[in-house]
Amino acid sequence: MSIPYRGSTSACTYSVTAGTYNKMRLLQSDRMAELFCAVLLRYRDAGKLALHAFVVMPNHIHLLLTVPEGQTLERTMQFIKGGFSHEAGKQFGIRGPIWQKSFVDRRVRDATECKRFREYIHLNPVRAALVPTADEFAYSSANWQFRLDEVPQRLKPEFEMEAIMHR
Numbered sequence: 475m476s477i478p479y480r481g482s483t484s485a486c487t488y489s490v491t492a493g494t495y496n497k498m499r500l501l502q503s504d505r506m507a508e509l510f511c512a513v514l515l516r517y518r519d520a521g522k523l524a525l526h527a528f529v530v531m532p533n534h535i536h537l538l539l540t541v542p543e544g545q546t547l548e549r550t551m552q553f554i555k556g557g558f559s560h561e562a563g564k565q566f567g568i569r570g571p572i573w574q575k576s577f578v579d580r581r582v583r584d585a586t587e588c589k590r591f592r593e594y595i596h597l598n599p600v601r602a603a604l605v606p607t608a609d610e611f612a613y614s615s616a617n618w619q620f621r622l623d624e625v626p627q628r629l630k631p632e633f634e635m636e637a638i639m640h641r
Contacts, residue, residue, distance in 0.1 A: 486547070487541075510613070512561075524623040525615075526623060598614075
């Protein structure tokens with residue numbers, strides 16, 4: 475079965491969710507979550523994606539990212555999921571599948587959606603009763619140890635754009 479044509483996905487922003495194989499809690503240990511964060515940030519630093527928000531849950535991940543010009547969302551996710559699987563196999567001897575075959579994505583169309591997706595991502599560990607507040611969860615961009623990329627200008631709230639225009 476082929477992947478449906480989405481049109482151009484270059485320079486588009488998406489909210490993406492990817493689950494672990496059979497919903498196993500493969501990402502619940504500190505070392506697996508830390509490895510995922512390291513791989514994700516390595517690809518961000520290499521320019522393979524712009525990262526706006528993320529959370530690493532025990533059996534899934536949520537990302538808010540922008541696909542670079544000339545690249546597809548599928549290729550971006552292949553870097554992330556495949557890179558993590560490769561590193562987990564190398565470092566921890568994990569054999570067999572780590573991820574479900576696909577992922578769920580929603581294209582972010584405006585500043586309101588961007589804010590809503592970011593809040594959803596950051597509050598995921600709170601809703602799962604893993605922590606009382608979002609900034610206490612170590613493997614999330616709500617925790618200030620992670621540097622994030624700015625969202626594209628078209629996704630910035632209107633009041634920010636007005637303030638910039640009137641400077």
